[in-house]
Amino acid sequence: MPRDPQPTFMESMANRRPPWFWWLLILILASCFTILTWSLCISIFNHPEVPRNYEILRKLGRLPEHKAYTSQTAPEHPAGSASVLRKSYLEFTDEELATLNNSLLHSYLTNFRENTFCQYLEGHYKVVSARKLTKDDIISQGFAVQLRAYTQPDEYTELSPYPVVAEIIFPTPYADSYKGYHKGDMLELGITPHFASLLHVGKVVKEDDDTIVVVTAVSLASKLRPPHEGPFDLVPPMDLKLDAEFPLFSVEAATSRDTDASGK
Numbered sequence: 622m623p624r625d626p627q628p629t630f631m632e633s634m635a636n637r638r639p640p641w642f643w644w645l646l647i648l649i650l651a652s653c654f655t656i657l658t659w660s661l662c663i664s665i666f667n668h669p670e671v672p673r674n675y676e677i678l679r680k681l682g683r684l685p686e687h688k689a690y691t692s693q694t695a696p697e698h699p700a701g702s703a704s705v706l707r708k709s710y711l712e713f714t715d716e717e718l719a720t721l722n723n724s725l726l727h728s729y730l731t732n733f734r735e736n737t738f739c740q741y742l743e744g745h746y747k748v749v750s751a752r753k754l755t756k757d758d759i760i761s762q763g764f765a766v767q768l769r770a771y772t773q774p775d776e777y778t779e780l781s782p783y784p785v786v787a788e789i790i791f792p793t794p795y796a797d798s799y800k801g802y803h804k805g806d807m808l809e810l811g812i813t814p815h816f817a818s819l820l821h822v823g824k825v826v827k828e829d830d831d832t833i834v835v836v837t838a839v840s841l842a843s844k845l846r847p848p849h850e851g852p853f854d855l856v857p858p859m860d861l862k863l864d865a866e867f868p869l870f871s872v873e874a875a876t877s878r879d880t881d882a883s884g885k
Contacts, residue, residue: 670726672863679860685730687857690841695816696733701740703770703785707834710822722821726863729820729839742787742817742838745771745780748806749875751799754790759820759865760839760858763792764799767870768808780807784827786875788837788868789817791845792858801847808848816841821867833876835868 665674669685678684690696701709713721721738728736746768753764770785787810791798810817817838825833846852 668727669730670723670863675730675861675863684860685732687729688732689843689857690816691843692813692816695812695841696736696739696818698733698736698739698741698812698818700743700812701819702744703746703772703783703787706740706742706822706836707783707785710834711824711832713822713824718822718824725820725822729818730861738819740819741812742789742810742815742819742836743812744810745773746787746808746810747771748802748804748808749786750804750870751802752870753796753799757862757865758790758869759861759863759867760790760792761862762794762796762858763790763855764796765790765869766799766802767875768810769875771807782876784831784833784876786833786835786868786872787817788835788870789815790820790837790839790869791853791855792839793853793855795853798847798850798853801850801853803849806848814842814845823867825872833872835872837867837869 665677669675669678675684688694710718710721724735724738728734728739733739748766749769750767751764754761758765766789768787768789770783770787771780772783773780817840819836820839821837823835823837825835827833840855842855844852844854
């Protein structure tokens with residue numbers, strides 16, 4: 622008579638285990654999958670500043686909704702002058718700046734639930750340029766203004782250029798309001814009314830210890846009046862382009878000697 626075929630290794634293993642073992646194994650694997658899925662979902666929703674997560678949220682129709690602030694409800698950030706900003710970030714490495722910028726973007730996307738590094742810009746700044754925002758900018762609706770910092774070493778000297786360049790993004794449906802900011806206008810930024818909240822920090826290395834710190838801020842104000850036009854309303858952006866490049870303007874144009882001397 623032919624011999625019975627020998628059981629395979631897997632069959633032998635299966636015969637050694639009671640039925641409940643396999644049900645338990647399936648239950649453990651299902652639990653692990655559930656925990657992994659929930660952890661991934663929590664990570665996506667808690668870190669919208671990661672471009673991959675942001676795109677997933679976009680496809681799900683769950684992009685973060687930016688709050689509209691007023692002077693009474695705006696976040697309570699400290700204010701940073703040009704000299705404070707430069708001293709704070711001048712020695713940062715590229716890796717440290719990347720960490721800082723991720724934190725600033727996270728704060729903005731989560732309506733400042735965490736605001737460790739957030740600051741409002743303050744001080745004297747001269748307008749260098751202004752333009753409408755485009756689809757290639759981090760915010761596409763509105764306009765941006767480029768400013769050169771000016772400081773006064775003491776009460777007996779006049780304001781003089783300082784190696785800090787600021788960009789302020791104004792999210793608004795009234796993009797033509799950029800025409801209200803003329804090259805050479807001197808602005809005195811403060812918490813009120815601009816509420817220019819720090820969004821990005823970069824550096825342009827120069828010789829002779831003249832490295833320029835470039836800061837980009839977004840205005841959280843609800844209404845502003847430019848120097849040469851009527852007031853305009855600001856509205857929170859619907860979505861952001863997280864892979865947009867910074868800075869928004871040419872830094873060389875803001876730091877040329879002609880601009881420093883005449884502001885024209």
